[in-house]
Amino acid sequence: MRRREFLKGTLIASGAFAMTTVIPHKSMAASTYLDGIIYSKNNEGMWNGKSASHVPVIEINGNSVKVTTNHVMTQEHYIVRHTLVSQIGEVIGDKTFSPKDEKAISTFELPKGYKGILYATSFCNRHDLWLAETNI
Numbered sequence: 001m002r003r004r005e006f007l008k009g010t011l012i013a014s015g016a017f018a019m020t021t022v023i024p025h026k027s028m029a030a031s032t033y034l035d036g037i038i039y040s041k042n043n044e045g046m047w048n049g050k051s052a053s054h055v056p057v058i059e060i061n062g063n064s065v066k067v068t069t070n071h072v073m074t075q076e077h078y079i080v081r082h083t084l085v086s087q088i089g090e091v092i093g094d095k096t097f098s099p100k101d102e103k104a105i106s107t108f109e110l111p112k113g114y115k116g117i118l119y120a121t122s123f124c125n126r127h128d129l130w131l132a133e134t135n136i
């Protein structure tokens with residue numbers, strides 16, 4: 001199976017996973033069972049040296065969450081999508097980007113009174129899926 005076809009299938013499966021499965025209440029970025037599928041600051045895998053430009057940055061301001069990926073946005077190489085997911089696997093929001101977008105920035109509103117872990121993902125068309133998390 002070609003790598004891109006595998007990754008496409010993996011993303012579809014991970015999207016279904018995020019929407020239907022309860023994620024254990026623990027740090028996903030610290031786990032290693034998704035090595036080679038999801039990358040993070042401490043798990044760059046085959047993309048060694050790429051975390052600074054791919055790991056999404058999460059900023060909380062009251063009920064608002066801003067997710068930024070400090071990455072180029074060109075036709076050939078860009079951030080395709082952000083998602084924000086609760087600690088129980090509920091998708092709080094998502095944003096799909098165009099290579100014409102100037103920056104990969106998305107904002108989401110948290111459910112009222114939300115407390116717990118927040119997961120943000122950033123998908124690069126060349127460097128796969130990256131995860132960051134924070135606890136609020």
Ligand SMILES: [Fe+2]
Binds near residue numbers: 071077078124125127
């Ligand atoms: Fe990239």
